[in-house]
Amino acid sequence: MLRLKVDDLTELRLLQDEDAVALFGLTNRNRAYLRQWLPWVDDTRTLEDSRRFIRAGQRQMENDNGFHMGIWHQGNLLTGVVSYNYISHEKRQTELGYWLGAQFQGKGLMTSACRTLTTYAFDVLHLQRVEIRCAVGNAKSRAIPLRLGFTEEGVVPQLEWLYDHYVDAVVYSMSVENWSKLQATPK
Numbered sequence: 001m002l003r004l005k006v007d008d009l010t011e012l013r014l015l016q017d018e019d020a021v022a023l024f025g026l027t028n029r030n031r032a033y034l035r036q037w038l039p040w041v042d043d044t045r046t047l048e049d050s051r052r053f054i055r056a057g058q059r060q061m062e063n064d065n066g067f068h069m070g071i072w073h074q075g076n077l078l079t080g081v082v083s084y085n086y087i088s089h090e091k092r093q094t095e096l097g098y099w100l101g102a103q104f105q106g107k108g109l110m111t112s113a114c115r116t117l118t119t120y121a122f123d124v125l126h127l128q129r130v131e132i133r134c135a136v137g138n139a140k141s142r143a144i145p146l147r148l149g150f151t152e153e154g155v156v157p158q159l160e161w162l163y164d165h166y167v168d169a170v171v172y173s174m175s176v177e178n179w180s181k182l183q184a185t186p187k
Helices: 017-029 031-036 045-064 109-123 139-147 177-184
Strands: 003-005 010-014 067-073 079-090 093-100 129-135 151-162 167-173
Touching: 003 109, 003 139, 010 031, 010 045, 017 031, 017 045, 017 067, 017 079, 045 067, 045 079, 067 109, 093 109, 109 129, 109 139, 109 177, 129 139, 129 151, 139 167, 167 177
Parallel strands: 093 129
Antiparallel strands: 003 010, 010 067, 067 079, 079 093, 129 167, 151 167
16 A cells, blocks of 8 residues: 655555545535535535545556545544546646645645655656646635645636536646756755
8 A cells, every 4th residue: 555654743645445434524524615616525425425436546546547645644633635636657747636624724734745746746656747726716725836836837717617617727837857956955
């Protein structure tokens, strides 16, 4: 099972069937908050729906075209999910997707998780480009790629259908060259 250390208190772990209860509970507790920005919340009504999500990520991992990792903090506290929504080995690129329970925001968890997966994309998967797409109005989500030094490329109008309306998205990108320069810069 893939596990990536984020820091002394946090690790990313490929979601497994036994994580379904924790994942569904976190989703359910944050349903109203997550629904503002994520189109899948209304389709996650049961524990079995969370199991299907986990299994879809496992199939992606088996097919080498993406995966879903739980963000585990202080041992066994599931705080959110970070994913490679896809991996294109032909184009050598991926897109990060993420969400965090409202009560865990403001602690740097998601920024650190995205930093870890960006580094993994370049250093282990040998990709060239990582993208992050965020709804224009989602300031908290948009702050993450900016903190990490991603370049804002522009707005894609009406990129995603969100229950009863379209949402414009901002596209951010990072190249392996720019990531290497940023990592070499003293903090």
